[in-house]
Amino acid sequence: MVARRATVRDMRRSNRSVLLSKIYLDGPLSRHELTQLTSLSPASVSTLVAEFIEEGLVEEAGSVESDGGRPRVLLRAAPGFGHVIGVDVGETRVTVELFDMSMAALGKADHPIERATLAPEMMVGHVLDGIGAVIAQSGVNAEAILGMGIAVPGVVDQGDDGLVHAQSLGWDGVPLRAMLRAGSSIPIHMDNGAKTLGQAEMWFGAGRGVDHVVTALVGSGVGASVVAEGASYRGARSSAGEWGHTTIMYGGRLCRCGARGCLEAYVGAEGILDRFREANRGKAAEGIDEESAIGAMIADADSGASRAAEVVLSETVGYLGAGIATLVNLFNPERIVLGGWAGLALGGRWLPEIRAAAAEHALRRPFEQVSIELCQLGPDAVALGAATLPVAALLANGGVRARAESPRPLRISGL
Amino acid sequence: MVARRATVRDMRRSNRSVLLSKIYLDGPLSRHELTQLTSLSPASVSTLVAEFIEEGLVEEAGSVESDGGRPRVLLRAAPGFGHVIGVDVGETRVTVELFDMSMAALGKADHPIERATLAPEMMVGHVLDGIGAVIAQSGVNAEAILGMGIAVPGVVDQGDDGLVHAQSLGWDGVPLRAMLRAGSSIPIHMDNGAKTLGQAEMWFGAGRGVDHVVTALVGSGVGASVVAEGASYRGARSSAGEWGHTTIMYGGRLCRCGARGCLEAYVGAEGILDRFREANRGKAAEGIDEESAIGAMIADADSGASRAAEVVLSETVGYLGAGIATLVNLFNPERIVLGGWAGLALGGRWLPEIRAAAAEHALRRPFEQVSIELCQLGPDAVALGAATLPVAALLANGGVRARAESPRPLRISGL
DNA sequence: AGACTTATTTCATATCATAAACTGGATCTG
DNA sequence: CAGATCCAGTTTATGATATGAAATAAGTCT
Numbered sequence: 001m002v003a004r005r006a007t008v009r010d011m012r013r014s015n016r017s018v019l020l021s022k023i024y025l026d027g028p029l030s031r032h033e034l035t036q037l038t039s040l041s042p043a044s045v046s047t048l049v050a051e052f053i054e055e056g057l058v059e060e061a062g063s064v065e066s067d068g069g070r071p072r073v074l075l076r077a078a079p080g081f082g083h084v085i086g087v088d089v090g091e092t093r094v095t096v097e098l099f100d101m102s103m104a105a106l107g108k109a110d111h112p113i114e115r116a117t118l119a120p121e122m123m124v125g126h127v128l129d130g131i132g133a134v135i136a137q138s139g140v141n142a143e144a145i146l147g148m149g150i151a152v153p154g155v156v157d158q159g160d161d162g163l164v165h166a167q168s169l170g171w172d173g174v175p176l177r178a179m180l181r182a183g184s185s186i187p188i189h190m191d192n193g194a195k196t197l198g199q200a201e202m203w204f205g206a207g208r209g210v211d212h213v214v215t216a217l218v219g220s221g222v223g224a225s226v227v228a229e230g231a232s233y234r235g236a237r238s239s240a241g242e243w244g245h246t247t248i249m250y251g252g253r254l255c256r257c258g259a260r261g262c263l264e265a266y267v268g269a270e271g272i273l274d275r276f277r278e279a280n281r282g283k284a285a286e287g288i289d290e291e292s293a294i295g296a297m298i299a300d301a302d303s304g305a306s307r308a309a310e311v312v313l314s315e316t317v318g319y320l321g322a323g324i325a326t327l328v329n330l331f332n333p334e335r336i337v338l339g340g341w342a343g344l345a346l347g348g349r350w351l352p353e354i355r356a357a358a359a360e361h362a363l364r365r366p367f368e369q370v371s372i373e374l375c376q377l378g379p380d381a382v383a384l385g386a387a388t389l390p391v392a393a394l395l396a397n398g399g400v401r402a403r404a405e406s407p408r409p410l411r412i413s414g415l
Numbered sequence: 416m417v418a419r420r421a422t423v424r425d426m427r428r429s430n431r432s433v434l435l436s437k438i439y440l441d442g443p444l445s446r447h448e449l450t451q452l453t454s455l456s457p458a459s460v461s462t463l464v465a466e467f468i469e470e471g472l473v474e475e476a477g478s479v480e481s482d483g484g485r486p487r488v489l490l491r492a493a494p495g496f497g498h499v500i501g502v503d504v505g506e507t508r509v510t511v512e513l514f515d516m517s518m519a520a521l522g523k524a525d526h527p528i529e530r531a532t533l534a535p536e537m538m539v540g541h542v543l544d545g546i547g548a549v550i551a552q553s554g555v556n557a558e559a560i561l562g563m564g565i566a567v568p569g570v571v572d573q574g575d576d577g578l579v580h581a582q583s584l585g586w587d588g589v590p591l592r593a594m595l596r597a598g599s600s601i602p603i604h605m606d607n608g609a610k611t612l613g614q615a616e617m618w619f620g621a622g623r624g625v626d627h628v629v630t631a632l633v634g635s636g637v638g639a640s641v642v643a644e645g646a647s648y649r650g651a652r653s654s655a656g657e658w659g660h661t662t663i664m665y666g667g668r669l670c671r672c673g674a675r676g677c678l679e680a681y682v683g684a685e686g687i688l689d690r691f692r693e694a695n696r697g698k699a700a701e702g703i704d705e706e707s708a709i710g711a712m713i714a715d716a717d718s719g720a721s722r723a724a725e726v727v728l729s730e731t732v733g734y735l736g737a738g739i740a741t742l743v744n745l746f747n748p749e750r751i752v753l754g755g756w757a758g759l760a761l762g763g764r765w766l767p768e769i770r771a772a773a774a775e776h777a778l779r780r781p782f783e784q785v786s787i788e789l790c791q792l793g794p795d796a797v798a799l800g801a802a803t804l805p806v807a808a809l810l811a812n813g814g815v816r817a818r819a820e821s822p823r824p825l826r827i828s829g830l
Numbered sequence: 831a832g833a834c835t836t837a838t839t840t841c842a843t844a845t846c847a848t849a850a851a852c853t854g855g856a857t858c859t860g
Numbered sequence: 861c862a863g864a865t866c867c868a869g870t871t872t873a874t875g876a877t878a879t880g881a882a883a884t885a886a887g888t889c890t
Contacts, residue, residue: 069836212651235747236627242744247737329657332650484867
């Protein structure tokens with residue numbers, strides 16, 4: 001609501017951003033189409049496009065035949081303008097991927113992590129190694145890397161040091177951005193993994209072209225990424241969307257967060273398996289990990305081999321529907337995208353039932369206005385989503401690169 | 416994220432808006448202070464302020480002595496620049512109030528409503544009568560009325576017709592804006608009553624100066640108004656913030672919305688009284704209406720006269736805390752403002768307990784970042800909040816009045 | 831070949847924020 | 861009490877910008 005002051009330069013930047021975003025996200029488009037889509041004048045489109053081409057941001061991409069008239073020249077964002085890196089810092093591995101501007105993958109490095117070595121310094125080492133590896137693999141000029149996006153399984157304070165709070169890694173206030181900056185001059189963008197996955201779905205998956213989307217992620221943990229009016233909803237301190245710990249059964253099952261009755265305690269993988277064991281006279285589901293155990297449950301429920309699995313999963317669908325209804329009622333989105341490996345497993349089999357359960361618990365009107373869909377990109381899109389962060393920053397800035405910083409020695413602040 | 420194209424005119428409007436909003440919301444201020452607060456240049460501030468004074472939007476308000484230097488001249492929004500009307504369309508009455516720009520009340524008209532006469536045509540009649548009455552009372556020039564804000568107990572589609580969906584009035588798609596426009600040339604702004612109350616608290620109450628606020632309203636109904644980054648969070652179709660029908664007890668009490676386990680069924684006035692009756696061996700709380708009945712319960716719980724009241728209210732505090740925790744986890748606000756008559760009654764007595772219950776169910780970090788406070792303006796601020804809508808529109812538009820429309824005959828669209 | 835159609839570019843113009851220079855209005859100092 | 865000093869606010873010249881209108885480019889159609 002309270003806008004900032006504007007100068008003619010801001011105007012230029014804003015218009016460049018509008019135009020470049022259209023070309024990048026909806027291209028290829030002709031100058032003529034761009035004037036209509038952006039409501040900029042033909043003169044301005046012409047001038048700005050000329051700038052973009054001059055700068056290498058945009059290139060011509062053939063033309064469209066006309067039926068009596070000058071043919072339109074199509075424009076697209078130049079895939080080779082620069083490269084971006086996406087990093088998925090997970091609980092079990094670090095994945096680093098390098099993309100060109102069209103998000104075509106040019107290199108990938110994977111590093112499994114043992115539980116014992118979650119120390120931030122180790123993690124930073126893995127990330128930097130991975131970056132070196134993908135640059136070497138792809139042979140791109142390190143100067144041409146616009147930035148890297150880091151997805152972490154926790155909350156990121158968007159301050160200068162990029163403090164990360166991630167319970168699952170045992171991190172509480174780790175200055176990850178500052179630590180990475182000490183080892184690399186590539187501009188760093190950071191966000192929560194659920195939010196980057198949501199971002200990937202917004203640009204390339206089930207959220208394309210929609211402005212109000214909540215991506216609901218169900219795996220071992222349960223979280224959500226909220227996009228409103230095309231922009232990520234972060235809240236005051238970037239921790240919005242903690243869907244897994246909303247109370248759905250007051251006084252109910254104990255959650256690993258310490259509270260009772262959290263959604264995660266019912267629809268998170270661990271919660272499902274615990275409930276199954278209880279329903280199955282103490283006998284756990286078979287599988288070497290959570291994912292295969294839940295896969296086995298679904299198969300057994302489907303084949304009728306396990307009544308307990310059938311009951312527990314059917315209850316899970318109910319809880320999940322109620323949880324989705326909470327999102328619908330509070331955020332009033334146009335679309336709910338259900339993802340995460342457990343969400344995909346459940347949704348792949350029972351999406352209509354999940355929709356019905358949500359309908360039961362949501363208000364009629366907002367429910368009628370929402371469509372509930374499955375994730376399209378799969379759980380590995382976290383790094384892809386992370387890599388969109390520097391691209392999003394470039395677009396928001398009208399195509400002007402953030403200046404690369406020289407590596408800054410890590411300074412311990414405070415005390 | 417996707418900004419719109421900008422012209423020099425937009426820039427001017429935006430800068431006027433920034434400057435005027437500062438003067439209105441934080442004034443009186445000197446030109447010098449304004450340059451620092453808005454980061455506009457002294458030259459621009461000078462020019463724009465001169466325009467505002469010329470147009471009557473702003474006036475000088477004394478000066479501040481200096482210690483060796485030219486004294487600063489203070490500026491404030493001119494209270495007499497125009498007038499605004501706020502209308503609270505409630506389930507039991509229609510209240511119309513007229514204010515000057517400083518939100519000083521200059522006239523008020525109240526019209527009780529019998530349950531039988533909720534027909535939209537009647538309601539429109541009451542509103543128009545009320546407007547005539549407050550204009551006559553206050554003696555202001557009808558031309559000088561900038562606009563009216565209408566608060567309704569339901570969802571408002573922000574389209575041209577201003578369709579209103581209000582279950583409690585039995586309205587489903589009533590084109591209230593179009594109907595009012597047929598009887599008045601004053602520009603019309605509409606919103607949900609909870610949202611206008613939240614808006615009032617943002618400007619003049621417990622939400623002042625905070626950018627991320629959720630106002631939680633507990634009365635007969637239960638709802639919330641979400642403000643993020645200083646702007647109302649509406650969702651895709653303006654129905655965001657339906658907190659009352661989030662599931663807090665899966666499979667629990669039947670709510671009047673038809674679902675089971677809604678928060679409203681536990682902490683809404685009716686839910687509290689129902690639960691008390693059940694706990695009190697079928698004997699209801701005493702009082703001619705819900706408000707006095709709950710007042711009596713609180714008094715009895717306090718004095719130890721009723722163990723049942725004590726238990727039920729203590730449980731209510733728990734449910735309310737869990738509901739608030741859901742808001743904290745999902746929206747990550749800086750402040751929760753608890754209001755509504757029942758919310759104030761409960762909060763007035765048990766605010767520390769409510770905070771503690773919220774702490775139990777919220778994640779530690781977001782809970783530490785939020786302060787939970789009581790509403791400051793009371794439930795009658797709905798009309799005041801509604802009246803801020805035209806002022807907000809004026810500020811957003813840089814002080815340029817929406818042109819008054821000539822009354823447009825009501826056209827039934829469709830069919 | 832000439833008419834026509836549509837896309838894009840060029841050019842003159844008006845709007846705007848701003849830096850820098852300047853003026854206004856007060857206190858302080860010797 | 862003169863003038864030095866300090867700070868608030870105003871004026872002026874400048875450069876950046878989007879745009880409407882006119883011109884041009886690049887085709888098809890007859």
